Amino acid sequence: MSVTTDSQSQELAPSRPSWHVVLVRPETMTFLLLVFGLIGASLLSPFFLDVNYILRSFTLTAEMSIVALVLTLVVISGEIDLSAASNMALSACIFAWVQAAGAPLPIAVVVGLLAGLAMGTLNAFMSIRMQLPSIIVTIGTLIFFRGLAQVIAGDRSIRVPESFIGINTVMVAGVPLPVVIFVVVAIILGLVLGTTVIGRQIYQIGTNQEAALHAGIDAKRIKVGLFLLLGIVSAAAGIMAASRLGSVRYDLVLGGELQMVLMAMLGGTYIFGGRGTILGTFLAAWLLVIVSTGMTVANLLPAIQLTVLGILLIVAIIATNFIYARTQR
Amino acid sequence: MLKKPLIAATAALTLSAGASVAEDIEIVFVGKNTGNPYFDSLTQGFVDACEVIACNFEFVAPATAEATSQIPFLEAQIQRGVDVIAISPNSPDALNQVFQSASDAGIIVLTVNGDITGNEQYRDATILPTDFTKVGADQIEMVGSLIGYEGEIAILSATTEAPDQNFWIEGMNETIANDPKYANMTLVATVYGDDQPEKSTTEMEALLSNFPNLKGVIAPTTVGIAAAAQVVQSRGIADQVKVTGLGLPSEMREFIKDGTVEGFQLWSPYNEGWLASHFAVGLKNGTMTNEVGATFEVPNLGTITINEGNSINTQSALTTFNADNIDDFDF
Numbered sequence: 001m002s003v004t005t006d007s008q009s010q011e012l013a014p015s016r017p018s019w020h021v022v023l024v025r026p027e028t029m030t031f032l033l034l035v036f037g038l039i040g041a042s043l044l045s046p047f048f049l050d051v052n053y054i055l056r057s058f059t060l061t062a063e064m065s066i067v068a069l070v071l072t073l074v075v076i077s078g079e080i081d082l083s084a085a086s087n088m089a090l091s092a093c094i095f096a097w098v099q100a101a102g103a104p105l106p107i108a109v110v111v112g113l114l115a116g117l118a119m120g121t122l123n124a125f126m127s128i129r130m131q132l133p134s135i136i137v138t139i140g141t142l143i144f145f146r147g148l149a150q151v152i153a154g155d156r157s158i159r160v161p162e163s164f165i166g167i168n169t170v171m172v173a174g175v176p177l178p179v180v181i182f183v184v185v186a187i188i189l190g191l192v193l194g195t196t197v198i199g200r201q202i203y204q205i206g207t208n209q210e211a212a213l214h215a216g217i218d219a220k221r222i223k224v225g226l227f228l229l230l231g232i233v234s235a236a237a238g239i240m241a242a243s244r245l246g247s248v249r250y251d252l253v254l255g256g257e258l259q260m261v262l263m264a265m266l267g268g269t270y271i272f273g274g275r276g277t278i279l280g281t282f283l284a285a286w287l288l289v290i291v292s293t294g295m296t297v298a299n300l301l302p303a304i305q306l307t308v309l310g311i312l313l314i315v316a317i318i319a320t321n322f323i324y325a326r327t328q329r
Numbered sequence: 330m331l332k333k334p335l336i337a338a339t340a341a342l343t344l345s346a347g348a349s350v351a352e353d354i355e356i357v358f359v360g361k362n363t364g365n366p367y368f369d370s371l372t373q374g375f376v377d378a379c380e381v382i383a384c385n386f387e388f389v390a391p392a393t394a395e396a397t398s399q400i401p402f403l404e405a406q407i408q409r410g411v412d413v414i415a416i417s418p419n420s421p422d423a424l425n426q427v428f429q430s431a432s433d434a435g436i437i438v439l440t441v442n443g444d445i446t447g448n449e450q451y452r453d454a455t456i457l458p459t460d461f462t463k464v465g466a467d468q469i470e471m472v473g474s475l476i477g478y479e480g481e482i483a484i485l486s487a488t489t490e491a492p493d494q495n496f497w498i499e500g501m502n503e504t505i506a507n508d509p510k511y512a513n514m515t516l517v518a519t520v521y522g523d524d525q526p527e528k529s530t531t532e533m534e535a536l537l538s539n540f541p542n543l544k545g546v547i548a549p550t551t552v553g554i555a556a557a558a559q560v561v562q563s564r565g566i567a568d569q570v571k572v573t574g575l576g577l578p579s580e581m582r583e584f585i586k587d588g589t590v591e592g593f594q595l596w597s598p599y600n601e602g603w604l605a606s607h608f609a610v611g612l613k614n615g616t617m618t619n620e621v622g623a624t625f626e627v628p629n630l631g632t633i634t635i636n637e638g639n640s641i642n643t644q645s646a647l648t649t650f651n652a653d654n655i656d657d658f659d660f
């Protein structure tokens with residue numbers, strides 16, 4: 001791998017300067033877009049550049065962003081899980097339903113988390129044990145979990161107790177708690193992926209599963225572990241959303257799976273596995289918040305917002321593919 | 330008289346959104362979603378009002394009408410520091426926390442065209458087109474008068490969870506069950522077209538196949554009634570099945586003209602925007618008070634009373650549109 005990269009860069013630049021190494025990373029592009037986004041949004045509206053407002057806006061998608069971090073690992077390992085947003089909704093509905101039925105809050109939280117773990121187990125069983133393509137499996141469970149959530153909650157919303165409302169108003173050194181959790185989870189997962197043996201194995205499985213198996217890596221076990229982790233983290237994110245909103249409905253973060261996948265893609269994670277970083281997804285989560293918040297506070301209508309977001313994604317995906325194509329040859 | 334607000338409006342425009350003119354009241358209306366003709370008319374009421382009284386108006390709306398999609402838009406208005414947020418809420422309770430932040434920031438919160446039932450403490454007042462408790466009964470009377478108070482009827486609604494739809498359907502069921510006048514009418518089905526033209530058409534076709542003796546259909550939604558009328562028109566069965574409900578005159582005109590539909594009802598969404606702007610400006614200027622029982626004058630609408638629960642209606646009963654008056658309305 002490193003040999004081919006070397007010959008490639010010699011073609012481009014004889015001495016392979018260090019700026020080149022930094023520049024041909026997809027996260028660099030995400031970071032540049034983030035800077036442009038900040039400048040653009042500040043020009044668009046004088047109300048935008050306010051750290052508290054940006055942090056408050058981030059809390060609206062913090063739950064999804066946390067799940068996207070774990071999803072990044074799943075995608076790097078060569079799988080996908082599109083059911084995570086439905087998992088959030090179903091776990092939150094189960095949590096709310098259990099506490100509404102009279103169970104103490106801690107019990108309800110545990111039941112909600114276990115439900116998420118069970119959903120992760122179901123995905124892992126079908127995708128890894130039964131060897132079915134995870135994209136098909138999780139499209140199925142995406143619909144199934146959402147359907148179950150509607151069976152439990154019906155068309156009504158389930159209130160959560162006053163004492164449980166407002167995770168987003170809890171401040172840690174001036175930063176809303178969900179943002180802090182997001183940053184902490186990103187640091188932990190970033191370290192795991194970047195510095196540990198398991199992290200390196202995740203990349204190897206995603207690059208070439210056969211080779212990884214021959215190298216003695218237990219690919220199945222790692223993938224099952226990732227699906228379970230995603231299941232329980234999704235449940236935690238769903239319960240966080242319940243605390244922020246004060247009520248739960250079956251349509252919680254409806255369509256959120258697309259946004260999660262977008263965060264991973266926008267951060268330079270390769271959809272076919274083997275490449276990507278937590279830093280990329282971390283930056284992409286901020287990028288999406290900056291861009292959409294900037295346009296919302298400027299009172300731009302959704303039609304323009306969607307167009308801009310679409311262009312952004314296309315640019316990001318073309319750039320990522322371009323960079324990978326160059327470094328892979 | 331007219332000159333001052335005009336100059337103010339021009340000044341505000343040239344200085345862009347950032348520097349607002351101190352004396353003008355900033356009103357924003359957060360719609361359910363974009364691309365909804367009903368709300369175009371409502372918005373026009375705000376726009377026209379702000380041309381004659383001292384307010385600046387802006388309209389924003391999310392792309393989709395799910396429960397939480399309005400939250401970022403509300404957060405943005407709080408950040409912008411507007412004076413008044415008017416909103417057609419997509420959820421009766423998911424917006425509570427952000428409404429609270431708005432109130433804490435000193436912003437007046439008015440729900441328009443739909444309320445947050447059960448969570449009224451999170452808004453200052455609600456502006457409803459008419460007394461929603463009477464809509465169900467009015468609609469049953471309407472369909473009854475069209476079918477001679479006898480036979481099978483069905484309801485073609487929007488989505489299963491739309492609060493206003495369910496409230497009216499409940500009223501229709503109660504009226505049919507309790508009022509002896511409608512003893513010979515049977516409600517055979519309630520179906521949901523999700524406010525999509527294709528699905529509403531399919532549901533209407535299914536109703537006609539499943540209930541060959543169907544005499545009347547109530548579609549208390551603008552998309553549903555237009556789809557139902559279209560089906561009846563293309564099948565040429567206007568004599569056997571009477572379509573009525575809540576519709577927009579602009580969309581229903583052709584069906585009234587060719588006799589497919591004899592009559593339908595609605596209120597004027599335009600007046601809601603008109604009234605909301607006047608009320609908001611009055612509250613901010615201190616010329617009106619937000620107290621139950623208080624009255625105030627609104628040009629073109631007359632004396633308006635604040636009802637129980639700080640609820641304000643723009644008109645007392647539904648307006649019925651038929652061949653005689655359809656041309657008088659342009660929304």
